[in-house]
Amino acid sequence: xxxxxxxxxxxxxxxxxxxxxxxxxxxxxxxxxxxxxxxxxxxxxxxxxxxxxxxxxxxxxxxxxxxxxxxxxxxxxxxxxxxxxxxxxxxxxxxxxxxxxxxxxxx
Amino acid sequence: xxxxxxxxxxxxxxxxxxxxxxxxxxxxxxxxxxxxxxxxxxxxxxxxxxxxxxxxxxxxxxxxxxxxxxxxxxxxxxxxxxxxxxxxxxxxxxxxxxxxxxxxxxxxxxxxxxxxxxxxxxxxxxxxxxxxxxxxxxxxxxxxxxxxxxxxxxxxxxxxxxxxxxxxxxxxxxxxxxxxxxxxxxxxxxxxxxxxxxxxxxxxxxxxxxxxxxxxxxxxxxxxxxxxxxxxxxxxxxxxxxxxxxxxxxxxxxxxxxxxxxxxxxxxxxxxxxxxxxxxxxxxxxxxxxxxxxxxxxxxxxxxxxxxxxxxxxxxxxxxxxxxxxxxxxxxxxxxxxxxxxx
Numbered sequence: 001x002x003x004x005x006x007x008x009x010x011x012x013x014x015x016x017x018x019x020x021x022x023x024x025x026x027x028x029x030x031x032x033x034x035x036x037x038x039x040x041x042x043x044x045x046x047x048x049x050x051x052x053x054x055x056x057x058x059x060x061x062x063x064x065x066x067x068x069x070x071x072x073x074x075x076x077x078x079x080x081x082x083x084x085x086x087x088x089x090x091x092x093x094x095x096x097x098x099x100x101x102x103x104x105x106x107x
Numbered sequence: 108x109x110x111x112x113x114x115x116x117x118x119x120x121x122x123x124x125x126x127x128x129x130x131x132x133x134x135x136x137x138x139x140x141x142x143x144x145x146x147x148x149x150x151x152x153x154x155x156x157x158x159x160x161x162x163x164x165x166x167x168x169x170x171x172x173x174x175x176x177x178x179x180x181x182x183x184x185x186x187x188x189x190x191x192x193x194x195x196x197x198x199x200x201x202x203x204x205x206x207x208x209x210x211x212x213x214x215x216x217x218x219x220x221x222x223x224x225x226x227x228x229x230x231x232x233x234x235x236x237x238x239x240x241x242x243x244x245x246x247x248x249x250x251x252x253x254x255x256x257x258x259x260x261x262x263x264x265x266x267x268x269x270x271x272x273x274x275x276x277x278x279x280x281x282x283x284x285x286x287x288x289x290x291x292x293x294x295x296x297x298x299x300x301x302x303x304x305x306x307x308x309x310x311x312x313x314x315x316x317x318x319x320x321x322x323x324x325x326x327x328x329x330x331x332x333x334x335x336x337x338x339x340x341x342x343x344x345x346x347x348x349x350x351x352x353x354x355x356x357x358x359x360x361x362x363x364x365x366x367x368x369x370x371x372x373x374x375x376x377x378x379x380x381x382x383x384x385x386x387x388x389x390x391x392x393x394x395x396x397x398x399x400x401x402x403x404x405x406x407x408x409x410x411x412x413x414x415x416x417x418x419x420x421x422x423x424x425x426x427x428x429x430x431x432x433x434x435x436x437x438x439x440x441x442x443x444x445x446x447x448x449x450x
Contacts, residue, residue: 003122035246046245047140047252048118 001039006049009040013056019107023060024068025097028088033062034096041104057106062097064090108152108263111185112141113176113206115199119159127198129161131172133179140248144189147256151263156183162198165205172202173209180206181214187262188214190236192221192251193228195243200228207236219258221251222274229274230424237262238274314423329443332410334433336418336426337384337391337450338376339367348417350377356416356429358436361409365398378419379450391448410442418449 001009012021023040027033035045037060044051061068063081072081116122116129118139137145137154145154158179165172180188188210190203200222207218218236222229223243237258241251254272261268284291291308298305323329340348346357364371367388374384374391389395392413400406414433418426437445 003120031246046118046248047143048120048245050120052120052139053142 001036001044001049001051003049006039006044006051009056009058010050010054013058018056018058021058021107023058025060025062027062027093028084030089030092030096033093034100036060037097037100038104041100041106055104057104059101059105059107060097061101062093064088065094065098108187108259109183109185110152110154110187110189110259111180111183112137112144112154112157113180113188113190113203114139114141114157114159115165115193115196115202116159116161117199119157121159121161127161127163129159130164131158131160131175131179133158133182140192140252141189143248143252144256144259147252148259149256151260152187154189155185156180160202162196162202165202166198169205173205176206177209177213180210185214185216187216187259188218189255189259190218190220192239192241192248192255193223193226194221194241194245194247194251195223195226197227200226201231202228204228204232204235208232211235217262219255219262221255224274227424227427230422233274234276234278237268237276239272240274312423323444326406326444327404328407330408330410330441331397331406332437332440332442332445333392333394333397333413333448334445335392335413335415335448336421337415337448338374338417338419339372339384339388339392339413339415340375342371342373344373344375348375348415350375350417350419352420352422353417354425356414356433358412358414358433361394361411361413364394366395367392375415376417376419376450378417384450391450393446393448397446407443410437410440412440 009023023037025033025036027036038045039049039051040056040058040060043053043055047053063069064085069077116126120139121129134157136156138157138159141154141157158176160172160176188206190206191199193200193203203220203222207220210216210218219239220236221239221241223241229238239251239254239258241247241254258268258272295305295307338348338350340346340357341359346355348355348357369386372388374381374388376384384391392415397406397409401409416426416429
């Protein structure tokens, strides 16, 4: 996750109660999505950005995950996301992001 | 154990490529990956300061950068320096390597780093640091940190790291072997011929392969340049290009010259018998033939300069760097194709 996005997430986590925050990811493959989920929960795994050594414990979901997908207007999801479901490895992405979330999210 | 940590602008939290010109600075205590290292070291070493420098600034000001970073490091009287990990970041790896060289030579203390096996910094500086192997991106930080910490702990306990825990340093050690070399070589060959596994005593370097460029469409309109690793230089070798492991290349003016003679040109190369090249340097840098082709209209024009270095023992990394610089100059002079001659 780039430094600017890390800084924004950090600011939101200071501004709002952490239990009210959820980070929604749109990464195109499992490893990058998992790293982003780890960054907002356990801290920046590359130890480079504003979240280095800052375990916010936030929950991160990929947009493909049913918890998020089911809350999106089906027409909007169909128009914006469905095409990507066909070309990306959904199962790998969901399994990686949910496993990181279960491991590190505290809120 | 007192440790100073060297990192680049990215891991220092200063910024990405747009901040790569950042000048060296020092901060107290650990920064960025140093925080992870501090946890992993669990008290067996303390990062007392972190030196941060932009990758571009370091590489573009190599001597000044090495000197400045050394000064910043030495004021903390460390027992050990950690540089990186640099993963496969080329300029970062080169900077970590240069820091390792200057620290190990001037302060006579060990340097630990982490790099991907193809990082050019490893190729150039491998003998100056204990480099643990990492993945090619910062995503492998979680495995790099414990490996570096383990290496530091081992050095802190006064032990040499075990072979296999670091990337080969290219340092040869003498030892006595019961069987003589010829016998061992024949045994190895017999095993190879009978398709049994064998272990070489001297692995050969693996070279990459370069895909050829598309052919020149119309040679009669093309501007052609001569580039050689055969060491042909003006008589007296004005740039003092080394006869082996060249540290530079030269660019020389041809003007309207159409022949190289023993009075005007010579080879600087120390890897072949120079007699015939010194008698007539056209044998290695074929200027006479190129002029003839130019007159006949076979080629459009010969470029006004030639470029020369000595290929003898010159590292692939250095050769690549010279090639990149030469290619840039050729492109800026609208050269269409190059004839490369070796020895």
